[in-house]
Amino acid sequence: MKVLICVAHPDDEVLGAGGAIASYAKNGDEVASIIFTYGENSSLVKPRSQLARERIAESTRACKILGVKNLHFLGLPDTTLRRERRTEETKKKVAGILKKYNPDIILTHSIDDGHPAHTSVAKLVKKQVRSQNLKARIYTFNNWSPIRHKNLKKPKLVVDTSKFFNKKKRALKEFKSQSKTLGWSYNVALTFVKDYWNGARHGNTTAEVFYKW
Numbered sequence: 591m592k593v594l595i596c597v598a599h600p601d602d603e604v605l606g607a608g609g610a611i612a613s614y615a616k617n618g619d620e621v622a623s624i625i626f627t628y629g630e631n632s633s634l635v636k637p638r639s640q641l642a643r644e645r646i647a648e649s650t651r652a653c654k655i656l657g658v659k660n661l662h663f664l665g666l667p668d669t670t671l672r673r674e675r676r677t678e679e680t681k682k683k684v685a686g687i688l689k690k691y692n693p694d695i696i697l698t699h700s701i702d703d704g705h706p707a708h709t710s711v712a713k714l715v716k717k718q719v720r721s722q723n724l725k726a727r728i729y730t731f732n733n734w735s736p737i738r739h740k741n742l743k744k745p746k747l748v749v750d751t752s753k754f755f756n757k758k759k760r761a762l763k764e765f766k767s768q769s770k771t772l773g774w775s776y777n778v779a780l781t782f783v784k785d786y787w788n789g790a791r792h793g794n795t796t797a798e799v800f801y802k803w
Contacts, residue, residue, distance in 0.1 A: 591619040594693035594726070595658070596715045598671065598707040599629035600649035601765045601774075605781045606731040607697045608656055608758035609751025609798045615657025616754070622660040622691055623653055624684070626711050627668040636767075644767040652761035662687060671707045675714040684718050693726045695747075697800060700730035702740045708733065716803065729800035736780055744802040751785060752795035758785075 593614045597603045603611065603623050614621050628642035636644075646663060653661050664683055666674045674680050698715050699708035712730060719726055729747045732738055751758065762781075768774035789796040 591617075591695065592691055592693045593619055593621045593695045593697065594688070594691050595621070595623040596626075596696060596698040596711055597623070598626050598699065598705070598711045599668070600625055600645040600663075601629070601652070601762075601768060601777075602699070602708070602733055603649070603658075604652050604656065604758065604761045604765075605777055606699070606733045607798060607800070608652075608761050609754045609785065609796065610697065610749040610800070611653075611656040611658060612754035612757045613749050613751060615659075620691075621656075621658050622662070622693075623658050624662045624664065624687055625649060626664045626666050627671060627707065628663065628665060630668055641767060645765075648764045648767060652764040655757060655761045655764070660691075668707065671710045675710045680714070681718065684714060685722060688715075688718055688722060688724060688726075692724065696726045696728045698728065698730055700732050700738060700740065700801065700803070702735065702738055703732045704735035705733070712803075728803045730803050731798070731800050733777060733781075736784075738801070742801065746802065747800040748788070748792050749798045749800070750789075750792070750794045750796075751798050752789065755785065755796045 595603045629645045630638040630642040699712040785796040788799045
């Protein structure tokens with residue numbers, strides 16, 4: 591099976607689907623990831639070019655820990671992603687990668703995540719899947735908002751991550767450029783709460799839950 595992860599920033603893939611990525615990789619599935627920006631605006635102190643290099647390296651190491659075979663950085667501007675997703679150049683880039691991998695499953699942000707870059711990625715991915723008539727099943731996750739209110743009646747994908755939770759934590763520790771920010775602390779704490787809560791709800795120690803879109 592081929593699994594494609596589509597996220598806005600380096601670290602989004604680990605926060606939202608790190609356990610699932612490790613589970614699929616362990617199962618022998620082919621896992622690839624597209625990261626749309628370098629996340630270069632997450633610091634008010636470091637130069638954007640320096641932070642971009644750091645975050646690329648961090649995400650590359652984290653994805654290696656989890657078992658991602660192919661990692662693509664599109665390098666789109668973080669602050670103008672909502673506009674960039676409508677350009678023909680961006681559409682062609684995304685369409686080319688989707689066509690190349692022709693995934694069975696796509697894991698991406700949900701449209702009620704609350705972060706404009708996250709929702710922009712989700713909308714672009716779904717539009718390109720539809721325009722190419724791909725058969726990929728799209729499942730979504732929240733990173734920023736703790737509350738979901740859309741697509742909750744749709745089928746959901748529950749991945750038991752109990753055996754991979756420590757690997758997810760190891761991968762998250764690679765993001766040292768983010769470790770001192772309040773936003774990162776919030777995201778990590780929210781991720782762990784969700785993982786344990788989803789595990790308790792589905793008879794596991796930890797689990798990640800994705801809703802079909």
